[in-house]
Amino acid sequence: METVTENPSYKLELTSSPHIHSRWSTQYAMWLVVGALIPSVVSAVLFFGWYQLVIIGFSIGTALGTEALIKYIRKRKITISDGSGVITGLLLALILPPNFSLFGTVIGAVIAIGIGKEVFGGLGYNIFNPALAGRAFLQASFPVAMTTWTIPNFALDATTKATPLASMKFDQIHTSLSPFFWGNIGGSIGETSVLAVIIGGVFLIAIGVVNWRIPVSMILGMILFGGILWFVDPVKNPDPFFHIFAGGFLFGMFFMATDWVTSPITAKGMWIFGMGISLLVVLIRVYGGLPEGVMFSILFMNGFVPLINRFTQPKTFGAVK
Amino acid sequence: MKKQVTLLKEYTKGLWEINPVFKQVLGMCPTLAVTVSAINGIAMALATTFVLVLSNLIISLIRKLIPPQVRIASYIVIIATFVTIADLVMKAQFPELSKALGPFIPLIVVNCLILGRAEAFASKNTPIRALMDSLGNGTGFLIVLFIIGGIREIIGSGTLLGFQIMPQVFEPWLIMILPAGAFLTLGLLMGLANFYVESKKSKERESIIQKYRSSKQVQLTEPGV
Amino acid sequence: MNNTAKMIITLGFIGIVAGGALSFVNSWATPLIAANQKAETERAIFLVQPDASSYEKMTSVNFEAYKVFDKEKNFIGYSLPYEGNGFQGKIRLMVGLKPDLDSILAMEVLDQIETPGLGTKILEEPFKSQFNKLNTSSPIEWVKGAPPTKDNEIQAITGATISSKAVVAIINNGIEALRKAEAKEGSSL
Numbered sequence: 001m002e003t004v005t006e007n008p009s010y011k012l013e014l015t016s017s018p019h020i021h022s023r024w025s026t027q028y029a030m031w032l033v034v035g036a037l038i039p040s041v042v043s044a045v046l047f048f049g050w051y052q053l054v055i056i057g058f059s060i061g062t063a064l065g066t067e068a069l070i071k072y073i074r075k076r077k078i079t080i081s082d083g084s085g086v087i088t089g090l091l092l093a094l095i096l097p098p099n100f101s102l103f104g105t106v107i108g109a110v111i112a113i114g115i116g117k118e119v120f121g122g123l124g125y126n127i128f129n130p131a132l133a134g135r136a137f138l139q140a141s142f143p144v145a146m147t148t149w150t151i152p153n154f155a156l157d158a159t160t161k162a163t164p165l166a167s168m169k170f171d172q173i174h175t176s177l178s179p180f181f182w183g184n185i186g187g188s189i190g191e192t193s194v195l196a197v198i199i200g201g202v203f204l205i206a207i208g209v210v211n212w213r214i215p216v217s218m219i220l221g222m223i224l225f226g227g228i229l230w231f232v233d234p235v236k237n238p239d240p241f242f243h244i245f246a247g248g249f250l251f252g253m254f255f256m257a258t259d260w261v262t263s264p265i266t267a268k269g270m271w272i273f274g275m276g277i278s279l280l281v282v283l284i285r286v287y288g289g290l291p292e293g294v295m296f297s298i299l300f301m302n303g304f305v306p307l308i309n310r311f312t313q314p315k316t317f318g319a320v321k
Numbered sequence: 322m323k324k325q326v327t328l329l330k331e332y333t334k335g336l337w338e339i340n341p342v343f344k345q346v347l348g349m350c351p352t353l354a355v356t357v358s359a360i361n362g363i364a365m366a367l368a369t370t371f372v373l374v375l376s377n378l379i380i381s382l383i384r385k386l387i388p389p390q391v392r393i394a395s396y397i398v399i400i401a402t403f404v405t406i407a408d409l410v411m412k413a414q415f416p417e418l419s420k421a422l423g424p425f426i427p428l429i430v431v432n433c434l435i436l437g438r439a440e441a442f443a444s445k446n447t448p449i450r451a452l453m454d455s456l457g458n459g460t461g462f463l464i465v466l467f468i469i470g471g472i473r474e475i476i477g478s479g480t481l482l483g484f485q486i487m488p489q490v491f492e493p494w495l496i497m498i499l500p501a502g503a504f505l506t507l508g509l510l511m512g513l514a515n516f517y518v519e520s521k522k523s524k525e526r527e528s529i530i531q532k533y534r535s536s537k538q539v540q541l542t543e544p545g546v
Numbered sequence: 547m548n549n550t551a552k553m554i555i556t557l558g559f560i561g562i563v564a565g566g567a568l569s570f571v572n573s574w575a576t577p578l579i580a581a582n583q584k585a586e587t588e589r590a591i592f593l594v595q596p597d598a599s600s601y602e603k604m605t606s607v608n609f610e611a612y613k614v615f616d617k618e619k620n621f622i623g624y625s626l627p628y629e630g631n632g633f634q635g636k637i638r639l640m641v642g643l644k645p646d647l648d649s650i651l652a653m654e655v656l657d658q659i660e661t662p663g664l665g666t667k668i669l670e671e672p673f674k675s676q677f678n679k680l681n682t683s684s685p686i687e688w689v690k691g692a693p694p695t696k697d698n699e700i701q702a703i704t705g706a707t708i709s710s711k712a713v714v715a716i717i718n719n720g721i722e723a724l725r726k727a728e729a730k731e732g733s734s735l
Contacts, residue, residue: 107494115505119512140496143664144705289633289708391553395560402564406571413578416586477662495663 026123029209030083036200036209037090037255043183043193048098048150052189056093058102062109063089070118084123088112091131091255094190095248095295096138098150104142108134128302129262132252132295139295149186163187165247165291180245191251201254210258213267217274218253219244224275225282237286249281252294262302269305269312276301328453335457341434342465342507343514348434352466353503355425359482362470363463364418368411368426370459372403373435374452377443381451384444396439397430404429434462469506473497591625594642594652598622607727614642621645627656628720632712635659637668639716643682647725653677653717665709673710676700677717685718 044052067085071078092112096105112134117126139146149163163186179185183193191197204210226240243249257263257277264273277297284293326334341347351369356362376399380387387395408426411419419426429435438458443451474480477497479487487493496502591601591612598614612625623645629638637658642651655669667673680686681697688702688710689695702710 119508137496140499140501141494142492143495143661145492147705387556388549388553390549391557394557398557398560398564402567405568409571409575409579413575413582416579416582493663495661498662 026084027082030087032207032209033087033204033255034083034090036204037087037094037190039196039199040094040190040193040251041090043196044094044098044189047183047192048189051099052093055096055100055102055105055189056090058105059093059096059109060086060089062106063092063113066110066113067118070114071122076122079123082123084117085113088117088130088134092134095131095135095188095251097146097148098189100189101145104138104145107141108138111137124261126261127305128299129256129259132256132299132302135295136299163247163291164242165285177241177245188248188251191248194245194250197250197254201250204254204258210254211270213270214258214263214274215253217271218249218257218278221275221278222249222282225279229282229286243282243285247285247292248294252298253277257298257301262305264305264308264312266309266312266314269308272308272312273301273305276304328449331450331453332457332460335454335459335461336464337461339458340461340465340514341458342462343511345434345437347437348432348462349507350428351425351432352469353500353507355422356466356470356473356503356506357477357498358474358480359467359470360418361421362466364411364415365422365425366459366463366466368407368422369429369432369434369462370456371407372400372429373438373455373459376400376403376435377439377451377455378448380439381443381446381448387444392444393436393440396436396444400435400439401430434458465510469503469510472506472510473502477502590627590640590654590656593654594640595623595625596652598625601625607724609723611724611727623651624724626720626724628716628723629657630712630716630719632658632660633665633706633708634661637709637712637716639713639720641677641717641720643721643724647721647728648681648683650677650680650682650717653713655713660706660709664703664706667703667706668709668713673700673703682717682721685722686714688714 041053041056044056064080064085067080068078071080089109089112092108093105096108112130115137116128116130116133117123120126135146147166164180180192181194183196185192201210201215205212205215222244223240226238226243229237230239238246257274264270277294280297280300281293284290284296290296335341337344339345342349342352348369351365355365376396379399380396383395404427407429408419411422411426438455442454446454471481474482475486476494477499479485479491479493494502497506588601591614592598595601595614597616599617600619601612601614604611604613610627613621614623614625616622624643624647626641626643627638628641629636631637635658637660638656640654640656642653643649644651653674655674658666658668660666660668676694677686677700680700684698687696687699689699690702690704690707692701694701700710700714
């Protein structure tokens, strides 16, 4: 394993060929992502209690265990130290509802690593974001538990509260934007605090671990598509900034849509990818049967990535059309 | 001239060697769509076997009379007749089951397994062989549909053939009785089947190499060394 | 014999035999299938009208509805099958109503393709029995997350609000349609 001690001279840029070599390793970048998620973990503990750390621990532990076991059965090198399993486990835990059952967490982590990643051949071969695949499985399996949102502020009794998106969808109650900033609202463990998510996301963009194009295109896409609907009917439809701050949009945008393996590698492709996710999120939230659509939108666009890459390949230099 | 295999072999090959689901990958529509419970899987497979056996028997009987240009049309008419009979009988005698299987009984007409066996086997072999072949394929289909239906029912509803077998604390994984569960179960089972075949093959290869080595008459070099 | 003639004769022969076999099976199965359907309809009608012993299909309305009678041939209410859109597809209900249409006796779900485990809770007891003795002089309403307080309210299923709302809407629409039809008939007499 290579360790990087000095400042890298090149930022990590995902592009199609030609490539230039840098000293960044996958491991190093993976641990930076883990670091960027720490603010969200802190916000999770602050708003939902210490128990969320247990969920996070179980999720990461199961993810690593599953990966090691599958690699062992397939007689491959055990690669759990590359950090990708830790990220998948951590991300999965952060998009579960607070106080989710540990049994369910373990199932989700096994599915995320086993079916989301290893059946395709491991890191780099997976089509879908593993953490989201695990969550989609849990959502389909335990729809009630997955939409039971415990109230923030250490309430240990089983009081629950609808998410702002659900209130908007089913009861036409609009939530003001200010509580979103700190995260004192109903929602998944790590997605509610806009502040914590932005700290981690901006850090990742600043050091160049994730490409800025996908987040920027998603925000612009949301302003465009959400804005159109808001303009058409401002009473029924929320404004685009509500769409951006509510639910898992920012969290998914910084930490999941930008996943190297499951997002396009060309600049043009990233714009298409980001815009597509935003369009789907708006459509699902406004017209769909579910209040939230970030998970399905990202998974859906993940499926289009090979196609996007194929049609946005830059022309070979000097080639005649 | 092709060497004739025994009649028993014509039957048993359908169970595993050319299993309709795992090896031929035919009849995916009912395999995925109706296997939400073990009983649905069994009923579907029995209806399919009924059509498969009778239509292949008749096709094999009249295989020399049918002009090759209209053979597919003839097969389809024969198959469709038996499917309609099966559909009517189920509606009359087992209305509940017929309701559960819905449009998938009429859809047996376009099940590639039946036309596939008719074209690949019944149209070239004697009626007795066609009978054994279609019975074998039907049994293979039945076993797989029962396994898939059983797995999905146990995990998705906590029951098997309607009896509660999982403890009450077990919360059923609803995804297993949704279409996604069908794809997951089938994919994992097929992967397992392939894994088994591959590991058996590589063991056989090794044992052959070992045999040659121990005889010391042939010096074998490992490929790539 | 030339080939074309052979093709026509073969296909024609197969077609005739197949047609003959099918008509034979069909003539055997048709009465049985009709009996099954009749039994199913009857079962549903009596399910929501426990005191009924006979029924009669209403001819005055352009949708399916049944008047039911007790042992002494007294008119004791309606059994109304009605359908509408659920979360994923059509939901078909059977509603048992008092003769004045102001109160529900019982409600039964005949057909649905709601999400298993969520929307399918409309088939289960805590939800279904809420409709027993419900006052329908004004449209039924639904509440969320709290027990109903008025006699025309039901509590929606957590996580399956859309299916619950659909059931309420179907019943309201059905009663409305029946009431309109009965009012028209009454005025014409």
